[in-house]
Amino acid sequence: MKLNKKIKRLFIALLVVPMLAMAQVDFNKRPDDDLGNVEDEFQEHFFEALKQKGIENYDRAIEALFKCLNLDSKKPVIYFELGKNYSKLKNFGAAEENLKKAIDMQPDNEWFLDELYDVYYQQEDIDNAIKTIKQLVKYHPDYKEDLAALYVREKKYKQALELLDDLDEEYGLSESRDAMRNDIYSITGNAEDRIENLEQRIASNPNNEDNHLKLIYRYSQTGDKKKAYKAAQNLLKIKPDSKFVHLALYKFYLQDDRVGDAINSVKIALTSPGINADAKAKVLKDFVSFVSKNPEYESDLIDITSLVDENKDAQTHSDLAEYYLKAGDKVKALSNYKAALNQNPNDFKLIKDVLLLQLDLQDYKTVVTDSENALELYPAQPILYLVNGVAQNKLNKYKKARDSLEMGLDFLIDNPNMEADFYSELSIAYKGLNNITKSETFAKKAQAIKAEQ
Template identity: 25%
Template sequence: MRSFQHIAIIFLVAIMLPGGLLAQEEEESAAISLEENTDVFQELFFEALKQKGIENYGKAINALLKCKQLAANNDVIDHELAKTYQLNNQLIMAEEYAREAIISKPANLWYLNTLLEIRELQGSDVKAIKKQIPYDNVQLKENLAKIYFENKKYNMASEVLKDLSSSKFTRDLTTKIQDSIRQENSTSEELPAIENIKEANPVKVLTVELNSLFEKGEIDLLNQKAEEAMETYPAQPYFYYAKGLALNGKAHYREALDFLIMGMDFVFDDDELLNKFYGELVKAYSALGETTKANTYLSKIKNGS
């Protein structure tokens, strides 16, 4: 996974390089300006991430808005603004930037998931804003059906599938929906023990499997299985934690940070799991020699936050 720093650099190069042929003097001047703007952008962006990490959302938003002044059409910034406004309980602004992000990248699963979360917090879904987003995009609809299915909203997932032409994706997901409904009906009728209900939950089964792989020290297999689990259930935070755990175990600390930071966005009302994320972040930052960031997350564990 590309780091946020890499994304920032690539984006700025893409939007700031001048078009056409310039005189040598103009090219040198533009190169200096680009380098200065790139440095400022990176500084502001990482400041925003730092402030967001310590829950100082107002300062994080201010830094991101300054980033947007430098790169007005950056969908990464739009998405970060949406997530940060959401965390700050400013849902109207959060939705505005979430829509901008999904308009820029209709096929992006993470952007759509964020928009759905924000709409649900307002007691609604995407139906009311179909005309404000590229709803006719096939990948967007497939992602929407996938998210609804993962959240056990089977009827809503089926309704979205009706809008799509028949394909391997629609057939496979329809089968999964039908199997899940049958399984739930069977569970309700037979009233099995709580332990059996948990075992019938595919997310629970995967979680137990990943934890077992870690305890056995099978890091390579843990890395592979965590990746597969994230692709199937992209909004389940434990799988990002498991991926970060595996990457830390393989000494791929920078890559581990990307997954851990992304995964924390999906954690709600689960302090135990959040503390596990903090622990792996401490390990990664310490290994990279970034002691200030390591101490920040270490103190959050001590505070039980």
């Protein structure tokens, strides 16, 4: 927070400080003695210092500034520039000393104080940082927010919250202050204060939907489902067209066995363009879980999924596939696994799930093609050689089955069950090749492993 805000202020400072220096030195004034043009010499050294600082040559910048001091030691901008260069060199003691000299000369200069604050902040000298920033708060509200952040670091949460309240009252709400406020509530575990703050905001501005939604979430988080439900119903009364409230309502309706209302809320949530894909995926996943326990609502699930065919992400398709698999509908399960795989073509788990289902559905030619494509991505995965070998055996292509299975065995490590499957399939392949001796050998190896399990 400190650095981001400092960048904004620093941009202004970069414009102001050179003008400040120019304002303090009248470079158009002609010398009134025979000692040469002192002001021209000062200007030359000062701008040399700025140039050297600009190219990060801070030691040379400091040398040039000392030459300026030899000509005129009463200009605060010299000490300010010295402080900045020493700070860049991490010589914080010298930086502090020079910045304090500049501030003694101009106590109300915001940029001098801001640089001193930064020196303390870099050293994590929080006490002095707080003392300095208290002098800065009159210049810009960002400083108050910085001060609140420092109070949080010092575990002075009450003072931090009071500052945030002052800023909210004066400038309105902001995401950054809300985030800090929530951090404080999370640290202190004071859920009551968090909820009270939201209730006060709703009382003063009932039409702010975001505060209602936060209150619903906070009640749910504390386990007070009745108050969360009541808060959701209250939002629906105030804003009957709210879409986001249905992200909470469908859960309450399901808990109350108001399935019709729940289905309506699910449909509203899933078809609302303002609700993001992740939230929709969570709603659909919850409803899939509900239907898996209440299969009489499967027709509603089909209806609902048809509403979001274009918006389902890979995880949603995968969840649907698992539901249909449990329900015994392997064709629909495979269709959804394939849809998920189309979105994430390199997902090994999805590749494996699709291949195993294709085997189960006896689509052996597709298994051969898809497993060979998968092996280009994952040439060291034994399961891919195994499913390829199984499919080749089913297609009576025993030589190809044998070659695939023997290659896959080379990659197999510490997996007795899969090893037994390899041996069983090799037994089938060698039998198809009329090599009965090897077929029986591999059959015995498979049986020996299974007997040990």
